[in-house]
Amino acid sequence: MGIYNILKLKSCSCPNCQHIQSWAIQFKYGDCWRHEYNLFDELVWDRNDVGVRAASIVLVEGISEDTCQNCLKGDFYARIFIDDNKIVTASLVIKNILFPIDSDGDYLIIN
Template sequence: MGAFNRLLLKELLCPACNALHDWIIQFKYGDCWQHDYVLQDELKWEGNDEGDPSARIVLVEGIAEDDCQACNEEVYARIFVDNNRIVAASLVVERIWFTSEHEGEYIVINK
């Protein structure tokens, strides 16, 4: 996956089996250099940048570092960034397939 960041999510249900876990989600947006974030953190920029720091609203694809401990399902995350702040994340079992016109693992919703 190369350089990435991590979003730490506490006590969320697995979307496949509803087991409660803490999750570490890897994602590529902002200064990708193993920064650890939690919800409401502001993204760092001006390093190994991936994405658009001027974008207002962005949907970012992430993947859990580990499969679910209960059902062994691979888990993905949809991370919502608003004005460079991580405002929400939801866990899913199917990844987002961005169209070929979009680069990377994110899509700018509102510039």
């Protein structure tokens, strides 16, 4: 899968059983170099870039590294919203996004 970044989510619900816990999310957007981000952090660019730095609103799909401590399910998808290069929100979901065949990766530029 190559080099990705990590988003640390505190107090986020399991999409299967709603149990609240911390999660680490792998995603590929910005400079992909195992950067660790928290919500509201600004993305780093200029090395192994994926995506468009000038884009204003972007939806990025990630995947959870952790399994749920309650129902023991894992490999959930994450929807991460980027607003002017800041990670503003993220949630875990069961269904993946169906990206268009001609898309560049696991992200969608909205604006």
